[in-house]
Amino acid sequence: MAKNLLSFVCQNCGAAYNKWQGKCDACSEWNSLAEEDTTGVTTIPVSARSKRKGRTFNLESLTGQSNDAPRIASGMGELDRVTGGGFVRGSVLLIGGDPGIGKSTLLTQATSLMARAGHRVVYISGEEAVAQVRLRASRLGLADASVQLASETSVEDIVATLSEGTVPRLIVIDSIQTMWTDTVESAPGTVTQVRASAQALIRFAKKSGATIILVGHVTKDGQIAGPRVVEHMVDAVMSFEGEGSQQFRILRAVKNRFGPTDEIGVFEMTGLGLREVSNPSELFLSDRDLGSPGTAVFAGMEGTRPVLVELQALVAPTTLGTPRRAVVGWDSSRLSMVLAVLEAHCGVKLSGYDVYFNVAGGLRINEPAADMAAAAALVSSLCNAPLPTDAVYFGEISLSGAVRPVAQTSARLKEAAKLGFGRAVLPESARGDPGGDAGLSLNTIGGLTSLVADIAARGVKPTRDNSKSTDAEKNTAPARFKRQDG
Template identity: 90%
Template sequence: MAKSTLSFVCQNCGAAYNRWQGKCDSCGEWNTLAEEDTTGATSMPVSVRSRRKGRTFALESLTGKSNDAPRLPSGMTELDRVTGGGFVRGSVLLVGGDPGIGKSTLLTQATSMLARAGHRAVYISGEEAVAQVRLRAERLGLADAPVQLAAETSVEDIVSTLSEGAVPRLIVIDSIQTMWTDTVESAPGTVTQVRASAQALIRFAKKTGAAIILVGHVTKDGQIAGPRVVEHMVDAVLSFEGEGSQHFRILRAMKNRFGPTDEIGVFEMTGLGLREVSNPSELFLSERDLGSPGTAVFAGIEGTRPVLVELQALVAPTTLGTPRRAVVGWDPSRLSMVLAVLEAHCGVKLSGYDVYLNVAGGLRIQEPAADLAAAAALVSSLVNAPLPTDAVYFGEISLSGAVRPVAQTSARLKEAAKLGFGRAVLPESARGEVGGDGGLALNSIGGLTSLVAEIAARGSPRGDRDTGREGAAEKNATPARFRRENS
């Protein structure tokens, strides 16, 4: 019998240590080490392992005929868009998201649609009883779907049950943190148990050809809880995002071996479950506050889909020694860069102002093409000058203040024209890439200084809106404030 081996395993990253310590040297987290038995039932003496001979296998060349992996459409267009066209046989997907964001609702709808299409779909819950899953199905109007339910946490029992009869086409495990296996002597939810349970389920999927979806918990930082090795083991990692106060939900692929990783699926949370949004731009712009300073429409690209979204900025005088910089839905480091370029090259002094930037609708923007729209919204808020309501903005700002071109210019312009916009502010060097402007009036700019001067000429800084002579003089002097003086 193998000697029991105890190790202290970090519950955040999976690193193992021989003795306890307060801080994990691998991930830097504190108080995350827990004692676990890492021996496992499959352990054997080294002398026995060394006598085992390996089997030979055939080697193949790079040349040869390869067929696309057969896919199983889920019946939900937005979900199929993110997965690359449907579930691949034998694939394992990991879905993560904040508590209450709608992961179980999404997967209940997906399994119900597959079951109604005649496929065997199994939903195994380790967190809820069967009666609770039925209540959710009744609320969603899916109680008549022939989905097979179970409330079980033992991986061995799950694999044994699913091996009987026809192989399921889709299996949902909700969640992987509640599963446990007899081969590991650790509590459910620990790093060792999560890794061993995931390995057993992945082996079952590859052997039988069933597609498995694992639901994963997330940490306070938004990362999927458990060892990072699980994300490397699965075929796809999907993140279900959204603000609790918003009714929009975004399904984003963080990793996908069988499809793109830059696609998103947009859903709207309603009383009857998640509703697919085929035109996200129209939904994100449905509640625009027209004519308000500090708002700009950004023409972005998410995967192959153009998406128009409103960026909202607020610049207010600060009462603190260090001004606040708060951003929601965008990279804070890019906001800091845009503010630095505005101050260094355009003369926009923001050191005495608090700056807030928000992406309306709960969408999270990742591409740098939003730099120009963010800069326009910031200057608009500072000088109280509303931007044209029929204009869209896109372009990357360099550290020198130049506006650089971005990809898929034509797709952005066509989407803006389809939604009724009349003009577009874009990089000057992007004119050659425009295959069709859709009838838009194009305002191409080469540097950020010209855009800042144009916006500043239409407004006055906050607090200087007097109608007297002093206020008029201040308003007339506004454009010069945002230009660098010639020495």
Template identity: 80%
Template sequence: MSKRGLTFICQNCGAAYNRWQGKCEACGDWNTLSEEGADRPAGPGRKPGKGRLFKLEDLAGDATDAPRIASGIGELDRVTGGGFVKGSVLLLGGDPGIGKSTLLIQATAALARLGQRAVYISGEEAVAQVRLRAERLGLREAAVELASETSVEDIIATLSEGKTPKLIVIDSIQTMWTDTVESAPGTVTQVRGAAQALIRFAKRTGAAIILVGHVTKDGQIAGPRVVEHMVDAVLSFEGEGSHQFRILRAVKNRFGPTDEIGVFEMTGAGLCEVTNPSALFLSERDLGQPGTAVFAGMEGTRPLLVEIQALVAPSTLGTPRRSVVGWDSSRLSMVLAVLEAHCGVRLGGHDVYLNVAGGMRIQEPAADIAAAAALVSSLVDAPLPPQAVYFGEVSLSGAVRPVAQAGSRLKEAAKLGFTAAVVPESARESGDPGLRTTEIGNLASLVADIAARGRRKAAQSAGEDG
């Protein structure tokens, strides 16, 4: 009998080594290697070392859209690309308490009310706890099948009986374990083995499966990154405890667009869809205050208007503070450097704070112009026009570069009552008839306009005092 092979798996990133060592060379973490069996079981109905012949297809074959199952929740269907694809597996991650279980119990209940079989498997809560949550949400009458189980083999055997479910929720994948892997539940090998078994079941039966994944302190889904590569879509549920808004973002989607978002509002009755998030994010704007600018952005195919707030204050520190919430801090540093080098804006002795209102996170560089306008407005104490929107990317030379889908941004702004827009020069052809557009080719012209506005305000204040 051959000796059983051993391998050492990093419990943080999934890297494998043939001997133990203190530091993982792949992720750099210490003391994360755990000894696990290296034997791999053969596939179902196979002998080790044996393969079967399969047919190779041509690229010129007929291509049809993947059949989808509408969940009944519009924002969730938007993010997934129109509904759940049969036989697909989705991975949903988010901070603890953000509302992942609430969203999924609402999704299974909505599908059950449409006459489809929906199953909710919880490895963290008892059936009574799930029932209490459903009762609080008013979903007690929905025909959702519940279970509290962690054995993957038992789950697959149970779900294989009777009619195949349309949707299966596994909450969470870190609590599942399989007999084919010789390691403790929750380890990287167990998570990967359990995910492989569930993916095989989904592809064989055509059931859509949603796996809930825990996240680490830095917001990444815990476990090996290979699990994210194995599934068909990765969704991230974002939000902050101080805000009632929740953002469902598609990070990866084999059957739809990526970077698509759905907006929800957490209420006492659960998560409610927000069909017009721009109006909601702008509902409490500080009109007439310096340091605020409205950014017309795009999240996937959805135009979204949010308020960017900036505060520039004299610093008493040797190294001024640079604090940003909801935007890339390195992007802020670049905009500040361009303002210093090409626009004559001296911020070396000032603390700079930048915030995206409403708990929204912006990832596209088109927010450069809005951020720069808010910063200069706060520095010179000059309010920006309250009915104007801003978008455009700033290059290191100070030039304003064009951005994609300018027409959709301007149409959304006009729909919400805005009358002016500061845009790159190439966006003039996309202007909405109801908007007065100001095309700028470099950042210096925008800074000069805001500075002149500040001088006029100072002169008016001096005249009133005199």
């Protein structure tokens, strides 16, 4: 009789240890090790475990012809944009997101639209009963769609059922953490079970040509739960993001073998489900507080799509020894760099101020081109000087205080002109862009000092009572930021 082999497996990254320890050495996660029985752990069928001689196979030439992978449109333009034009047959996608963000709603709508287009679509839930899925479809007005439903968690039973008759075009597994396979003697949801279940479903997709979407849980840090190897095995990994208090939802491709990874799909959560947003700039700029200091409009790019979004900054005096720096929607390290450049090269003293920075609408920005818009919002809040309401800003700030050019200047300007903006503040080297100015008045900036001087010249107002300022503050503050009396 085989001896039971026990090991402690990290539920975050899949690393295995012979004994328990508080911290995983591989991913540095605390209290993530769980005991698992690894006796007989294998993903190879019993009939194929006997020793056999390897078979030969044909090798193909790299110079051979290849056709584009056939795609199937989902019926949702924003979803097709992120996938690269539709689902590739035989591909496996992994979608993760916070609980309640709308993953099941998104997939219920996509499967219903594909079923109405005449495709065979199967939705298998390991978390909900069939009646609960029907209730959600009825609430979304999709109860008449011919989607085939099942509530099942056994991978072997799922593969056997799907292999009969016509192979489905799309299969949704909600979620992979609830699946289990007989080839592994551990509890469902463990790292070993998730890995083995994903491998079995991926083999079925490649063999049958069906597209499979796996729904994945996420950890408290926003990472997809389970072993990292699952993300390597699938063809695409997508993240469904959004703030619970906001109606906006962003579908972002983290990995995509058949399309770009920098595209986003924008949705609005309504009472009737998710509504596609074809022009996200209008949505992110809606209900702007015009004329308020500390706000700047950034002309950014998300893949091939220009997106205009409002950046908000609040610079407030503090009596604490260590000022607070709070950032939502942007890289905190990037904000620290912009603050350091402002203080080192522009004489803007921010060591006695708390800084709060936010990207409106719940969007997360990763572009360095947001540097200049962020700096403009910060200086505007510090000086209490509102920026022009018809201006957009973009440009990367270097550590020397220079403003560097960014790509796709023409697309940014055209989007700003389409939304009614009249001027753009951009790097000086971008003036000769072959795309033209799109009819906007261009204000080119060679260095960050010029931008700070322009904002300060708009009229500096006191941010607090001048009589309470110390002599040291008055003597050390830059002349353009000194408080005006009277």
